[in-house]
Amino acid sequence: MPIRISYSSREGIFNKCERKFQLYKLLAGTYEKEEAAHFSHGHAFGAGIANYFLTKDKAKAKLACWLAYWPNILDE
Numbered sequence: 001m002p003i004r005i006s007y008s009s010r011e012g013i014f015n016k017c018e019r020k021f022q023l024y025k026l027l028a029g030t031y032e033k034e035e036a037a038h039f040s041h042g043h044a045f046g047a048g049i050a051n052y053f054l055t056k057d058k059a060k061a062k063l064a065c066w067l068a069y070w071p072n073i074l075d076e
Contacts, residue, residue, distance in 0.1 A: 037070070044069035 048065030052058065 040068075040070050 044065045047068035048061045051064035052061035055061065
């Protein structure tokens, strides 16, 4: 089955990560984006850093980090 790809797709996605190319181009629409607890730390950290850069307030950044983290730490 031939696929049509643009120069930017070939140079960007394919050359950086062949697996990502497979998911986005070859299996388009047949997979679901994975949401897993082990990704939560990085997403929460990124939310805290982004909030700090925007507000320069450590308390707001910590709150943003806490709110972005899942699964809820208080769950049993």
